[in-house]
């Protein structure tokens with residue numbers, strides 16, 4: 201039985217009242233996955249055995265009359281760049297086609313300790329490099345809202361799974377927009393936490409100074425409930441923050457009246473779709489009606505963000521992905537010499553976008569170009585971060601579109617990498633600054649495609665961002 205749509209609170213109440221068992225919920229979701237996934241391609245691997253043994257543990261706790269942990273019996277999906285012990289983790293790449301991690305990412309272990317049931321691993325752009333999920337070695341994901349459209353990327357499988365009701369919540373990762381942009385494309389909330397708020401231990405690295413793990417859910421209460429579980433210091437990740445974790449699920453109910461919301465003009469300029477602009481401006485007007493003060497902002501370094509991001513992210517990727525050489529784990533293609541084996545393994549194992557990034561990243565780090573590109577990009581990154589800290593002297597949060605257009609058609613941008621990179625124009629700034637941000641649905645275009653409103657806040661302001669999002673959810677009518 202699935203009786204979708206389930207929420208976390210709904211599952212908790214139903215389990216406690218013994219109206220349904222965790223095993224029945226899991227099997228209901230698997231039945232739905234069997235029915236929809238051949239078309240959507242959101243899941244790459246299903247983990248029935250692990251899911252059912254966890255569900256049985258939850259059902260045993262119910263039978264013993266124990267107090268259930270916050271995510272007991274909640275079916276979750278995990279992006280396939282996040283390590284899961286004993287469950288294949290491909291990163292959407294041929295090079296890790298048969299890789300089975302020997303340990304769990306901290307975020308995954310914390311979900312399971314809180315009672316969550318891991319259904320499987322979701323499709324994504326190869327090594328999280330992309331904005332459409334079309335760079336996966338295992339085929340594109342279709343957007344459940346409009347099957348001829350992309351779900352966004354790189355966490356397209358996670359966003360599509362939640363939007364289609366094939367998981368209650370999912371984990372994604374955001375390096376340049378990969379949680380917020382697919383959330384916008386699929387019409388659900390997606391939160392990128394502050395850098396360091398959620399441990400990266402077990403997240404297979406793309407660009408270590410940018411990578412973050414965060415949740416997708418169908419509503420804000422569920423988003424907060426997942427954050428309360430996965431956030432917090434982890435001794436296995438030296439960049440994870442020591443700051444204590446606030447009770448997000450309680451704090452989201454806080455008032456928003458009187459909050460100052462900044463609207464930067466640079467996010468509404470050239471290249472924005474007129475319907476996206478209209479929906480986002482209407483959403484901002486609604487926030488004003490709810491008692492927020494709107495303050496116009498200028499963030500002058502925004503125009504350099506894409507160039508800066510694609511230098512820093514590719515430089516870090518070229519170093520992080522050097523480990524896939526056929527020696528230690530993953531694919532090995534034999535060669536006549538050691539160098540020949542390296543070459544053949546990487547030639548065969550990586551797809552075209554990953555190769556493009558590795559060449560770009562190696563180039564900007566190379567002698568003679570390091571100062572001109574990489575070092576300069578680091579300086580501009582500081583200027584972009586300074587734009588935000590100056591803005592947060594004047595405002596409590598910043599509201600912008602999440603992406604310049606709604607979900608585009610499959611194949612529409614695959615031959616033009618620059619057009620694809622521009623899909624991230626409003627999201628990469630938050631990644632570069634290390635601040636948190638959420639995308640929430642704020643209406644649909646005439647063609648019924650979802651539009652995302654982005655709310656950005658200062659470091660560790662997740663509660664504030666979620667308060668604004670919850671107020672909008674209640675007034676604007678998304679969520680289940």
Ligand code: GLN
Pocket residue numbers: 328329330331353354373374375376377378379406513624
């Ligand atoms: N679309 C961006 C890229 O291709 C962002 C990816 C991400 O956030 N993982 O790099």
